Amino acid sequence: MSLIEIRDLSYSYNESKKAVDGISLNIEKGSYTTIIGHNGSGKSTLAKLIAGLLPIKQGEVIVNGLKMSEENLPEIRKELGIVFQNPDNQFIGSTVKDDIAFGLENKRVRSEDMEPIIEEYANKVGLSAFLDHEPQNLSGGQKQRVAIAGILAMHPNIIIFDEATSMLDPKGKKEIKKLMYDLADDEANEITIISITHDIEEVLQSDDCVVLNKGKLFMHDKPEKVFEDAEKLRQIDLDVPFIEQIREVFRKQHIKLKAHDMEGMVDELWRFASNH
Amino acid sequence: MAIRFKSLSYIYDKDMPYAHKALDNIDLEIKEGIITAIIGETGSGKSTLVEHLNALLLPSEGSLEILDYNLVANQKIKFLKPLRKDVGLVFQFSEYQLFEETVIKDVAFGPLNFGFSLEEAIARAKEALKLVKIDESLFETSPLELSGGQKRRVAIAGILACDPKIIVLDEPTAGLDPKGAKEIINLFVSLNRQSHKTIIIVSHDNEMVYNCCEETVVLSHGQIKYHGPTLDLFADEKILKEYDLLEPQIVTFKNLLAKKGIKVSKQARTIEMIAKEVAGQVKR
Numbered sequence: 001m002s003l004i005e006i007r008d009l010s011y012s013y014n015e016s017k018k019a020v021d022g023i024s025l026n027i028e029k030g031s032y033t034t035i036i037g038h039n040g041s042g043k044s045t046l047a048k049l050i051a052g053l054l055p056i057k058q059g060e061v062i063v064n065g066l067k068m069s070e071e072n073l074p075e076i077r078k079e080l081g082i083v084f085q086n087p088d089n090q091f092i093g094s095t096v097k098d099d100i101a102f103g104l105e106n107k108r109v110r111s112e113d114m115e116p117i118i119e120e121y122a123n124k125v126g127l128s129a130f131l132d133h134e135p136q137n138l139s140g141g142q143k144q145r146v147a148i149a150g151i152l153a154m155h156p157n158i159i160i161f162d163e164a165t166s167m168l169d170p171k172g173k174k175e176i177k178k179l180m181y182d183l184a185d186d187e188a189n190e191i192t193i194i195s196i197t198h199d200i201e202e203v204l205q206s207d208d209c210v211v212l213n214k215g216k217l218f219m220h221d222k223p224e225k226v227f228e229d230a231e232k233l234r235q236i237d238l239d240v241p242f243i244e245q246i247r248e249v250f251r252k253q254h255i256k257l258k259a260h261d262m263e264g265m266v267d268e269l270w271r272f273a274s275n276h
Numbered sequence: 277m278a279i280r281f282k283s284l285s286y287i288y289d290k291d292m293p294y295a296h297k298a299l300d301n302i303d304l305e306i307k308e309g310i311i312t313a314i315i316g317e318t319g320s321g322k323s324t325l326v327e328h329l330n331a332l333l334l335p336s337e338g339s340l341e342i343l344d345y346n347l348v349a350n351q352k353i354k355f356l357k358p359l360r361k362d363v364g365l366v367f368q369f370s371e372y373q374l375f376e377e378t379v380i381k382d383v384a385f386g387p388l389n390f391g392f393s394l395e396e397a398i399a400r401a402k403e404a405l406k407l408v409k410i411d412e413s414l415f416e417t418s419p420l421e422l423s424g425g426q427k428r429r430v431a432i433a434g435i436l437a438c439d440p441k442i443i444v445l446d447e448p449t450a451g452l453d454p455k456g457a458k459e460i461i462n463l464f465v466s467l468n469r470q471s472h473k474t475i476i477i478v479s480h481d482n483e484m485v486y487n488c489c490e491e492t493v494v495l496s497h498g499q500i501k502y503h504g505p506t507l508d509l510f511a512d513e514k515i516l517k518e519y520d521l522l523e524p525q526i527v528t529f530k531n532l533l534a535k536k537g538i539k540v541s542k543q544a545r546t547i548e549m550i551a552k553e554v555a556g557q558v559k560r
């Protein structure tokens with residue numbers, strides 16, 4: 001049994017257009033899945049349906065054996081946490097400590113038991129020295145790390161990242177991606193990660209990639225496979241990895257490059273050049 | 277004519293215990309008619325710098341000459357409106373500032389505010405919306421119903437409708453998908469090529485900077501660390517390292533080729549240009 005099973009799922013905000021259109025797919029426990037697609041392809045809607053933030057109207061979402069429904073929602077919510085795009089919209093507490101405590105309070109953890117939990121997770125995201133800091137004194141990347149600490153403190157099985165790095169500067173992006181990769185590699189906790197992203201570098205680090213186009217499932221495969229056909233990706237308005245762009249452009253000059261990284265390609269070109 | 281910062285400093289919360297010098301004695305001359313990038317890490321003073329260009333911020337010390345205007349520290353200015361018409365500033369996440377009932381009203385707000393007749397303002401709004409590729413069927417809808425990328429383009433149209441001489445963009449593509457980002461950048465490149473608009477872009481996207489911006493300014497801790505041709509900047513590994521600037525992938529590729537003795541000219545800034553040059557040296 002897969003951790004998340006999606007069966008023939010459709011959703012529309014208005015009658016004229018389906019935002020998600022007949023999607024079926026499984027996501028395995030402990031896997032790191034990226035979801036890509038152009039703006040309006042249905043990525044965020046799909047994530048919201050999985051997270052129970054939108055009601056299921058057609059089809060099924062089954063999380064850890066429980067069918068998503070109003071009745072099961074409280075149980076399913078315990079399984080998952082979401083990190084949103086805008087770091088400024090998810091800071092609830094007045095300090096880092098308060099923010100991490102918020103979820104624990106809802107879970108009715110006794111306040112004397114909170115301190116060590118807060119410290120543990122602040123440490124995990126590298127913010128132990130910032131516990132008394134106020135949000136306005138934190139960078140975007142640090143705010144996102146606080147959000148992640150708050151989620152981890154709730155011991156979720158699944159974390160959904162909804163373009164969690166897209167509003168951050170390069171430094172912040174790097175910080176959060178590193179943290180995501182560490183979580184994905186943490187075999188002891190087996191957290192399942194679903195990340196909606198435009199970041200090709202991140203997609204290449206994931207186990208599986210789901211490609212959406214106009215609400216429909218376009219591909220679900222290993223990232224290398226997904227990026228094999230540059231032309232196909234371009235047709236659905238997606239970016240092509242730089243390395244594939246090089247391959248494509250040189251092919252037009254009748255130079256066939258086979259390597260899978262830039263160094264390898266340059267070696268090939270050098271060999272061609274020294275054959276003169 | 278150029279845009280001249282003369283010994284300009286800006287201090288947030290001046291005369292307060294937590295005063296913070298965000299710009300420190302800036303001397304800078306930005307050329308008109310080209311695209312200039314302003315880069316540097318978060319907190320380096322990029323936004324503070326560009327917010328002087330249409331007098332959202334006034335210098336604490338020094339002065340700024342822009343077009344026919346002169347902003348001098350501690351001097352009142354009387355030309356705020358014409359300056360803001362001539363220098364259009366597109367904020368970071370500008371879509372948060374849409375406020376009118378309909379798309380067309382929102383875009384017409386600027387020209388109306390600058391004294392154009394309703395008819396003229398609507399005509400300008402329509403033209404600007406066409407430039408940013410917002411379909412006519414959306415003109416009468418609420419801006420709040422649009423997608424993120426569409427909202428951003430409507431916000432940009434609001435600036436274009438005022439027909440500014442200088443356009444300043446603070447991270448215009450942050451948070452957009454790759455296609456949306458490319459469309460916006462292409463729009464400004466063509467505005468520069470066709471109508472020779474002066475364009476100043478604050479950005480973290482060094483790939484775009486390398487590809488589209490003739491000159492680049494590097495800021496760090498409120499000071500100018502580099503100003504000159506973009507191609508020279510990214511050829512200088514030492515500066516890139518010192519100011520923690522991400523090397524564009526295309527530069528990495530060029531450097532690898534150079535190390536293997538495959539010659540590529542400095543001017544090559546796209547894969548296409550590189551491939552053409554390399555093809556001449558390669559036997560297939």
